[in-house]
Amino acid sequence: GQQLNQSPQSMFIQEGEDVSMNCTSSSIFNTWLWYKQDPGEGPVLLIALYKAGELTSNGRLTAQFGITRKDSFLNISASIPSDVGIYFCAGRPPYGAGSYQLTFGKGTKLSVIP
Amino acid sequence: NAGVTQTPKFQVLKTGQSMTLQCAQDMNHNSMYWYRQDPGMGLRLIYYSASEGTTDKGEVPNGYNVSRLNKREFSLRLESAAPSQTSVYFCASSEAIVKFFGPGTRLTVL
Secondary structure (H helix, E strand, C coil): CCCEEEECCEEEEECCCCEEEEEEECCCCCEEEEEEECCCCCCEEEEEECCCCCEEEECCEEEEECCCCCEEEEEECCCCHHHCEEEEEEEECCCCCCCCCCEECCCEEEEEEC | CCCEEEECCEEEECCCCCEEEEEEECCCCCEEEEEEEECCCEEEEEEEECCCCCCEECCCCCCCEEEECCCCEEEEEECCCCHHHCEEEEEEEECCCCCEECCCEEEEEC
């Protein structure tokens, strides 16, 4: 099946620094989603991307749908302690109608040092 | 509007015991899902239900059964729990591609 490579696996950064993480795939996706999971909670949607080349922001977060449709990037600017958590990318392959199978990356664990 | 709710939040079982994880959503979504999350493995789909009355296997269905009781509720049953089923279980619902997750059930099988 589809495989997503998410990197880095973990990051330790100083408060105030910018963060970049990405997901890559060997095959194309029609939709990219980015989720954040706080410790002890379920994943919460941050950004959804529906078109190749799309660049979308949500506050200090910016995500891009790669032009090749095989990758996506998430950037966090000026990190703060509450950014701590696990960030997941998820992609929807270009199947026909009825495809409910999002493929998830294994997550990037972000730690912010005050 | 509670979104997706799951019960229980924590559970400890002995090998061979059975239990049912409950999930309910109040967003009137057609589709519901069960995932498990293990360290380093990300989220893996166990079963899903595209609409009331239908269920389908996901990536890791062995050892589990599901019931879509009505549009709101989707339960996951472990008939004979095994230590390999120690995990965090998430229920999710969606109307389109975007999934909304519950808070999770942390299950330990001894």
